[in-house]
Amino acid sequence: MRMRFRSLESRIVTLFLVLVVAVQLIGLLVIQRGIDNNARLAISSELNNGSKVFRRLLDQNAQSLRFGARLLARDTAFVAAIGNNDESDRATIESALVNSGRRIKATLTMLISSERKISVSTNNGQSAALEKQVVSMLDAAEASDGANGIAIVDHRPYQIVVMPIKAPITIGWIVMTFPIDRQLATDMREVSSLDTTVLTRDPQGKWLAVGSTFGGPTAQTVVDQLQALPGAPAGPFDLMLEAGKYSARLLAIGQYGDQTANVLLARSIDEATAEYSRLERWLIGLTLGGIFLSALAIVFTAKRIAQPISELADTAKRLEQGDYKGQIDTSREDEIGALAHAFDAMREGIAKREQEIRRLAYWDTLTNLPNRAQFVLLLDDALAEAAKREESVFVLMMDLDRFKHVNDVMGHSFGDALLRQVAGRLQLLLANRRQSSAQVARLGGDEFAVLLPDSDLDSAQRMAAEILQALETPLSLEDQMVDIGAGLGIAGYPEHGNHGEALLSMAEVAMYAAKQRNDGAVVYDAAMDKSSEKSLSLLTELRNAIERNEFRLHVQPKIMLDTGKVVGMESLVRWVHPERGNVFPDEFIPFAEQTGFIRVLTRWVMEKSAELCHELAAKGYPLKVSVNLSTRDLLDQDLPAKFAETLARHKLAPSSFCLEITESAIMDDPVRAQNTLERLSAMGVDLSIDDFGTGYSSLAYLKRLPVNELKIDKSFVLNMENDVGDTKIVRSTIDLGHNMGLRVVAEGIESEAVWRLLAELGCDQGQGYFMSRPIPGDQLIAWLEKWQAPIAIPAPDYSEVEMGS
Structure with a gap:
């Protein structure tokens, strides 16, 4: 041979x-x-x-x-x-x-x-x-x-x-x-x-x-x-x-x-x-x-060793092709015979395990539904058949609402039981409609999909409505009634795409749009993808902005209304885009909060604010700096440790900072928010409720929070001199804050009359365009040197102001 x-x-x-x-x-x-x-x-x-x-x-x-x-x-x-x-x-x-x-x-x-x-x-x-x-x-x-x-x-x-x-x-x-x-x-x-x-x-x-x-x-x-x-x-x-x-x-x-x-x-x-x-x-x-004699002996010995191994290799190829019926010669008594015995045992084991692997690879072990891989295969087969018969195929994708909250509160075993009940409810719904060709699958987590071959858009929308209605009925688990809902997206062939993965992606885009709108099932539209592309582009630009140092720190002074003394400043961020110029916070802050990039941005603001605070103190201006925290920041359990590192690096006392939180941020997850706030307060940091009066929080709950300050939203302050109702709200808020032992700060002061009115009502501090618009941090010292209060009060003496004031 x-x-x-x-x-x-x-x-x-x-x-x-x-x-x-x-x-x-x-x-x-x-x-x-x-x-x-x-x-x-x-x-x-x-x-x-x-x-x-x-x-x-x-x-x-x-x-x-x-x-x-x-x-x-x-x-x-x-x-x-x-x-x-x-x-x-x-x-x-x-x-x-x-x-x-x-x-x-x-x-x-x-x-x-x-x-x-x-x-x-x-x-x-x-x-x-x-x-x-x-x-x-x-x-x-x-x-x-x-x-x-x-x-x-x-x-x-x-x-x-x-x-x-x-x-x-x-x-x-x-x-x-x-x-x-x-x-x-x-x-x-x-x-x-x-x-x-x-x-x-x-x-x-x-x-x-x-x-x-x-x-x-x-x-x-x-x-x-x-x-x-x-x-x-x-x-x-x-x-x-x-x-x-x-x-x-x-x-x-x-x-x-x-x-x-x-x-x-x-x-x-x-x-x-x-x-x-x-x-x-x-x-x-x-x-x-x-050499010649050795070559003959070597060739003979090599054939004796390699020929049986070659036969076993041929057997392995048959096993690779799925042929488990071939016979293996196990008559030899040497090591090669032992290898042949091992091959024979392996053949039987592979045959058994292959069946189990196929089940695990293509079926979800929790719900016994097809998984994503199997669903894609089924979808591709349905698309190929629909192309031959010139029919339509639709895909429904849904994501359960509040499932993460159920897992966090009730535990993962409860969540698994919930998923099994949802799978059973979907299977029962398809069986009752006698949709023999329809197929439901669990794609992963709390995502499910339904394949509707030989269907049209109206039928798909009716099926989506029935699924949403079925999911609205509360589920009973372990003596607990659980209300769930779902966001559901629809995409179909040939209207939207020709490939299985593309249709799934489009249905997923429509599903997320449905979750945002909270208005039933949503059919895929190409404009949704453009929005996704724009969001992805914006996230990339935000990351580049951090790396390229395109963000700028601006500050707005906070002033004692009774004396005109500057006692603090609020840190604000501005984005100097190399092509679009100045980008205002309203254009990128909400998106940063959505994507989680706000945590990176918050750390940047804290770092720059600490640098400025240290510089001001060294030059005789010990001002308290206020920094806004988002919902995601409050849910970050490592925030106190990261903030302590920043203070230590710049040799600042915790009392030199005041962290501002909105009511809505607190109420999204009150337990975790309160835990974070208590750890920050224990460090000696002042805490402030920002935009007070615009949320729906409970006053009893707010009383338990370790806050030091209330900030009245500017929507109540801007028109105080002309609107008696706004004045009453502001007076009530000031009295409420003082009764709770908190200092009260008004934002949005744009005239001397509003300043005087707030001072008469007993408001402690204020900020607004009347005193100063937000200015670059490196220009604050020049502004402080020129600042003069509009009322007859003694000139401020910064040497008497402590960092904790």
Whole structure:
């Protein structure tokens, strides 16, 4: 069976084959590296020994020269000829020098007189070049009965021997030179099997081959590669020549002035490793054979492992497709057999659980009604059938009223029982109308939907009316009578949409519109979605406004009506939109309260008010700042803690704030509101009832609230001087507030006459356009410095005003 790439079988084969090949190759590389290292160690040893051999050759040449020179220096006739110092004996001396030099193959033989001058020479050119070095060797030669050294003449190295002539005192010196050239290199090659090249190097660093066992082009290649090196290598180095790769060593044999004489000893690496080539071929053959045999064993083993697993994989695919009837081979006794047994047990378990999962996935466990997923499937099927028959389909969606309140007050178990009764009532209603194709579903929470295939708008509206009427009948649960209602929206195909999710969304939009209007069922209209889009856009703009710092803090002063002293200010928010300019609170505050964004806005106002309050106190204006709280703020149980953090951050006392609450905000959830207000009051914060007189709250309940102030709504104050009824209401409110121990503040003062009238009625404080319109917070200090009361009263002294006043 052919292996597939990425299959388990191919992966096993690949993995183990790679491991085997890697091990074999690593072993081969290690062996080759060992052979190369051994060869290089052997070559290095040969080069070291070669260096010793070459020096020994030089010593032997020097001994030969010294022996020849010594024979001549002790020749009686030659000594006598020198001692006579006669011109007639010069020919005899020259003849003796020539014959002696010829016998030992010296290139130069000369006689140095006792005055240390060259008296006779067989090569005047060389003798003149060597005179200086020879003279420097005379003393050493006389002391040691001879001396030898290296000299370089015309870029060629020579071995020099100086021997004193004594009779018995020194009467002269014999000097002989021997060339270090190709002949010596050849001798070295014969003795050590090392290729030898004699080199000199001039003061400019240029190398010159004097003699070499390499051929002409190869010798020049050696010079070129040496020239490319930065200096004379101290140890072994490699050379790439036409004949192959060589390991070489440079041996310095002497220096003459700025010139040096060197010998390059080289050994062919290929020749040194030739002995191991047969062994390497055997190793490569064994490696390939081992890889081939290993591959066969690996493939066989992989098939034994992977084939049963492949069969189980095919079984798993059948299970995936819902086929639970296939047989699984469980005859094996190894781990794969255990896996097959597990697969067989899993097949039975999956079959049972799939039925339960489908029920849980598509049916609501609380009411045994289809859930949202199942309802969408049913709706899509109904739409497809309606498209074929050119019929209409309508969807009703409803959301129960006050269900959250029932859950909060009576508990979740009571709420679950209520939902079951609502589901039963809806099912009974459809059964009584014999709507066999209609389907009711619970979409989640307290939302229900009804599918009406093959229906028209009139039928859908009648059905909606009957559902609302059925839900209006009180439910009896655990000896409790519960009144419920619902907001119901209607959307249909093809009038409103073509897709199931779109129809549900439209019905939901209509449902929320119905809950707002509180006037029966509402049929979807495209204008409702535009309103939703506008609301969504406004919420996004509000969030951006916070991030972009588009809100501005404005304040309106609060003034004592009897003295004209400024004792506080009310914080107000304004929105400076980058495109629409100034946006007034009436345009965005109600929406912020609806969406819950008001909590973010309240925290912003508190933060900015605290900054301004701290700044005013530092400059000698300790004013109490009033901030409005919404219904959502009162229901936030974390509000006191957040407010305490703000006060601590700006180092303010709680008494520097007065928090204003409307009657309607308190009465939406009196229990939670009172709990929040009591915690704020315990901190030392003043509390005020704003817009007093416009709500429907109970005075007995208000008496229990921990408030310090009543604010008379401006609707009663604006026309006081012309309307006796308004004046009576204001007088009664002032008396009521004082009787309850509260200070009374009037808002909406727009004339001096109203101010004086309020002062006469005993109103404590006031604010309005007559004193000041709302102004930016950063302009308040300038306003305070210019403020003058319109009645004859003493000038206000802010140093006597405390933060708690």
